[in-house]
Amino acid sequence: MVSSGVAVAAVAALIVAGPAGAADAGKRIDLRVLVLTDGTPGVDAVSAQLEREGVPYDSIDTRLAGRPTVTPALLTAAADHGKYQGVVVPNENPLPAAEATALADYERGFGVRRLVAYTWAGPHAGQTTAWSGPLDGGSLTVTAAGKAAGFGYLAGAIPVDDRDPSVPESFATLGTAGAGFTPLVTGQAKGGGAGSVAGVYTVDGREQLVVTTALNRFLTHGLVLGHGLITWLTKGVNLGYWRNFFSLHVDDVLLPDDRWHTGGNCTVGADCPSDLTAPEIRMLPADVDTLVAWQQKNGLKLDVAYNAFGAKATDPLTTRLLARKADLRWLNHTWSHLHLGSVAAADITAEITKNVDWARTNGVTIDKQELVTGEHSGLRSLPELPADNPNLGPALQAAGITSIAADASREQFSRVIGPARTVPRHPMNIYYNTGKAAEAVDEYNWVYTSRANGGSGICETNPASTCITPLGANGFTSYIVPTEVRIAFDHVAAADPRPHYAHQSNITEDKVLYPVLDGLLTRYKAVYAANTGLVNPRMSAVGQLFARQDAWRKAVAARTVTGYRIGDTVTIVNTGAAAIDTPLTAPTGTRKVSLNLLGVGVPGDAYGEAYGGQRSAWQSLARNKPVAVKLPS
Numbered sequence: 004m005v006s007s008g009v010a011v012a013a014v015a016a017l018i019v020a021g022p023a024g025a026a027d028a029g030k031r032i033d034l035r036v037l038v039l040t041d042g043t044p045g046v047d048a049v050s051a052q053l054e055r056e057g058v059p060y061d062s063i064d065t066r067l068a069g070r071p072t073v074t075p076a077l078l079t080a081a082a083d084h085g086k087y088q089g090v091v092v093p094n095e096n097p098l099p100a101a102e103a104t105a106l107a108d109y110e111r112g113f114g115v116r117r118l119v120a121y122t123w124a125g126p127h128a129g130q131t132t133a134w135s136g137p138l139d140g141g142s143l144t145v146t147a148a149g150k151a152a153g154f155g156y157l158a159g160a161i162p163v164d165d166r167d168p169s170v171p172e173s174f175a176t177l178g179t180a181g182a183g184f185t186p187l188v189t190g191q192a193k194g195g196g197a198g199s200v201a202g203v204y205t206v207d208g209r210e211q212l213v214v215t216t217a218l219n220r221f222l223t224h225g226l227v228l229g230h231g232l233i234t235w236l237t238k239g240v241n242l243g244y245w246r247n248f249f250s251l252h253v254d255d256v257l258l259p260d261d262r263w264h265t266g267g268n269c270t271v272g273a274d275c276p277s278d279l280t281a282p283e284i285r286m287l288p289a290d291v292d293t294l295v296a297w298q299q300k301n302g303l304k305l306d307v308a309y310n311a312f313g314a315k316a317t318d319p320l321t322t323r324l325l326a327r328k329a330d331l332r333w334l335n336h337t338w339s340h341l342h343l344g345s346v347a348a349a350d351i352t353a354e355i356t357k358n359v360d361w362a363r364t365n366g367v368t369i370d371k372q373e374l375v376t377g378e379h380s381g382l383r384s385l386p387e388l389p390a391d392n393p394n395l396g397p398a399l400q401a402a403g404i405t406s407i408a409a410d411a412s413r414e415q416f417s418r419v420i421g422p423a424r425t426v427p428r429h430p431m432n433i434y435y436n437t438g439k440a441a442e443a444v445d446e447y448n449w450v451y452t453s454r455a456n457g458g459s460g461i462c463e464t465n466p467a468s469t470c471i472t473p474l475g476a477n478g479f480t481s482y483i484v485p486t487e488v489r490i491a492f493d494h495v496a497a498a499d500p501r502p503h504y505a506h507q508s509n510i511t512e513d514k515v516l517y518p519v520l521d522g523l524l525t526r527y528k529a530v531y532a533a534n535t536g537l538v539n540p541r542m543s544a545v546g547q548l549f550a551r552q553d554a555w556r557k558a559v560a561a562r563t564v565t566g567y568r569i570g571d572t573v574t575i576v577n578t579g580a581a582a583i584d585t586p587l588t589a590p591t592g593t594r595k596v597s598l599n600l601l602g603v604g605v606p607g608d609a610y611g612e613a614y615g616g617q618r619s620a621w622q623s624l625a626r627n628k629p630v631a632v633k634l635p636s
Contacts (some may be wrong), residue, residue, distance in 0.1 A: 008080075022433075026208075027115075027564070029569065030033065031084045031085070031567050031568070031569050032113055033084075033088065033565065034059065034237075034566035034567060035087055036053060036059070036087060036090070036091060036487045037061055037086075037090045038270070039063050039073075039093065040062055041065050041094075042064055043093050044118070044220070045093060045120035045121030048218040048229065050062065050066050052220075052233055055093065055245070055498045056233060057242065057555055057556075059566075060366070065098065065342055073102040075108070078105065078106070078306065078575060079113075080109065082556075085115065086220075087115060088115060088236075089115060089236035091117075091120060091236070092117060094119065094120070094121060095119055095127050095213075101390070110209045111207065115567065116212065116235065116237075117209065117212070118235070119212065119213045120218070122215060122218075123176045124199065126181070127499040128204050128211075129180065129202075129213075130181055130184055131179045132176050133196065134176070134192060135176040136194065137173055137174055138175045138200075139164070140164075140165035141190060142160055142161060142163060142480050143163060143191075144159055144188055144189050144190075144191070145159050145161070145188055145231075146186050152203070153231045153239065154188065154231035154232075154234075155532065155615070156231070156532055158528075158529060160529065160530070161228070161530055162224075162530075163190075163224050163552065164222070164223050164489065174215035176198075177197060177199065178199040179198055180460065183205045184203070185202050185203045186202045188200050188201040188202070200214065200216040201213070201228070201232075203235075212235050212236065223492065226493060226496035230245055234617075240634065242548045242566045242575070242585070242587055245246060245615070246538045246614060247498060247537055248495065248537070249494075249495050249523070249537045249538075250306065250500075250503070250539055250542070250545070251504065252308045252334060252521070253307055253308060253504075253505060254308040254375065254435070255310060255631065256309040257309060257320065257366075257507075258285070259284060259311070259313070260434075260507065261284075262282065262284070262437075262508075263442045263445065264281050265441065267279045267450045268459070272362060273477060283321070284436070284437075284507075285508075286507050288322070288323035290510055290511045291320070291324055292327070293514065294510060295331070303539045304331075304332040304539055304541075305332070306542065307331045307332060307334060308335075310336050310338060310358070311322075311357070312340070325366075328365070329368075332541060333368065335358045335369055335371070336376075337354040337358055337374070337375070337376055337377055337379070338354045341354050342377055342380045343376050343380040343392060343395065344381065344392055348398040349398075351381065351399075351402075352401045362443060367545060370542075372403060372404055372405040372406060373406050373407075373542045374402075374404045374408070375408040379409055380416075381395040382395070382407070382409055382410075384410070395420060396420050396421025402420075404422065405422060405546065406424055406542050406543045406545070407420065407424075408427075408428050408494045410430065411430070412429075414427060418555070424549055424550055428501060428503065429499075429504070431487055431491070431505045431516075432483070433509050434446050434515055435508055437508065437515060438511055438512035438515070439512050440479040443479055444474050444483065447474060447483055448473045448474055450462070451468065452469045452470045456470075456472065458470070484518045485524075487519045491503060491523050495523070500540065500549075534614070542579045552584075554583055555584070558577075558579055558585075563578050563579035564576070571634040571635075571636060572596070572604070572632070573587070573589065573634065575630050576627070578626070580626065582626060583624055585621065585622055585623045586620070586621050587610075587620065589611065589619070589634060590618070590634060591617060591635070593609070593611070593618050593635060594606040594610055594633045597612050604633075607631040
């Protein structure tokens with residue numbers, strides 16, 4: 004059967020869509036993609052990108068008996084009405100002959116593009132093989148043609164990770180272009196091979212983007228290239244929305260954090276014997292100035308998640324934070340960091356509102372609808388707490404909370420509890436109990452090395468963990484920082500809006516958080532073009548995005564929102580029971596259309612917001628009131 008898939012994350016690109024060509028002039032083409040899958044990683048990677056961006060697609064598994072047959076009736080609703088704006092196939096020969104002919108005829112007749120998710124650089128793809136082997140540790144480069152054809156959100160050079168030198172991770176055949184082939188992305192192997200890894204082969208009146216490097220939904224360079232593949236496929240016009248997000252919450256501000264004991268392999272005040280002591284970690288006034296200066300230099304805000312129980316009238320840190328209050332983005336972390344697993348609703352409400360009252364009294368601007376509980380307590384947390392505290396929902400209602408932080412390592416997806424939506428946050432492996440790099444290395448070694456190497460052995464028993472060779476004195480710089488940079492970069496490249504979180508202990512003493520943040524921004528700026536800046540939302544905005552995404556997924560699955568293109572006009576119609584926020588991406592130069600007194604559509608203001616070389620936005624779409632935009636000529 005045909006399955007419908009969608010999810011959301013964000014949208015951007017560059018002008019790849021112009022006026023209708025001869026094949027599709029005057030014809031209606033629905034804004035939906037057809038995916039033929041055989042379960043291989045390449046086509047799964049493309050499907051994952053469609054889901055991230057919220058692009059509607061239908062999927063046919065070619066391995067299944069009784070699947071729909073690819074026929075003109077499946078592809079068209081009428082002679083001048085095509086059901087799909089693009090086709091994704093797993094390889095160069097995905098269908099039996101009759102179905103392959105029907106699909107090729109459709110692509111040719113409607114000017115619809117094909118994306119071949121993985122093949123080899125051979126004559127069938129307009130190339131000859133120049134080199135083959137692992138690309139690990141090499142690099143990719145977007146060509147000028149690639150930037151003009153959908154990859155203009157990239158600066159040009161893309162490193163290929165080598166996460167494990169003992170394992171080949173990124174096999175490719177690098178091609179030399181023949182007649183009809185235009186390279187969009189080229190590869191340079193670490194060993195010296197060079198050639199195309201993605202390019203357009205124009206033959207038989209059809210355009211095919213052929214990918215000759217293996218991708219999966221987790222490889223970093225695949226995440227980076229994913230949006231360009233979709234933009235090329237849809238000619239830059241699709242239902243969906245794409246952004247690269249990065250937000251980070253600094254928890255426990257105004258409170259001290261316990262310290263890791265390097266001799267006892269434990270946290271003082273938590274699990275250390277009583278005879279082991281070490282001073283707590285708490286920010287100094289100068290750390291506030293360092294934070295503000297970092298924000299101003301980089302154009303990003305870190306959210307200051309504060310516990311006002313720690314504020315004192317004669318405390319220098321409190322005084323400095325309030326002096327710089329307008330330079331900071333504040334976030335309610337409860338009054339005293341009380342664990343909310345089993346407390347009464349009134350006590351939970353008090354923890355929330357006392358922190359709000361402190362902010363109001365001291366002129367601190369907050370969003371009163373946001374909340375981070377201490378250790379994400381109150382929410383279910385297996386095995387300790389199998390269900391939410393039943394008092395949490397009523398307390399959130401009483402306090403007016405609509406967004407509550409959750410731990411993404413425990414629950415990845417957003418859900419609703421009472422009046423609020425959870426916003427999962429990615430924990431960083433910059434531990435809350437470390438203010439110094441040496442402490443971070445020592446704890447990292449304890450967690451991630453085997454018992455034989457002096458570690459805890461957790462890595463040996465936890466299937467989600469991997470043991471490493473013990474890090475040396477420079478392990479923080481040589482291993483921990485680049486590892487955390489890569490993990491955070493992957494979240495950004497996957498258009499993941501979930502915030503990250505660290506702690507106030509990490510921005511004092513050795514300031515161990517900043518090298519990770521600086522490394523992330525350096526890598527981001529090297530890979531992405533200036534027109535594709537990081538989006539830095541506060542938590543309530545992420546909660547709103549999750550709500551929009553959930554509603555959009557349901558509408559796409561129910562097919563109550565339809566988008567289609569006829570020539571240079573795109574129309575979207577909502578036949579659902581209520582208005583819905585709908586995402587659309589289109590080229591720069593696209594304009595809104597309004598009806599004049601004669602009922603004729605007239606181009607008006609520019610559509611959407613600029614990002615990555617395109618225009619995109621969420622817009623409210625009322626029931627049975629079509630919205631149209633005019634594409635640039």
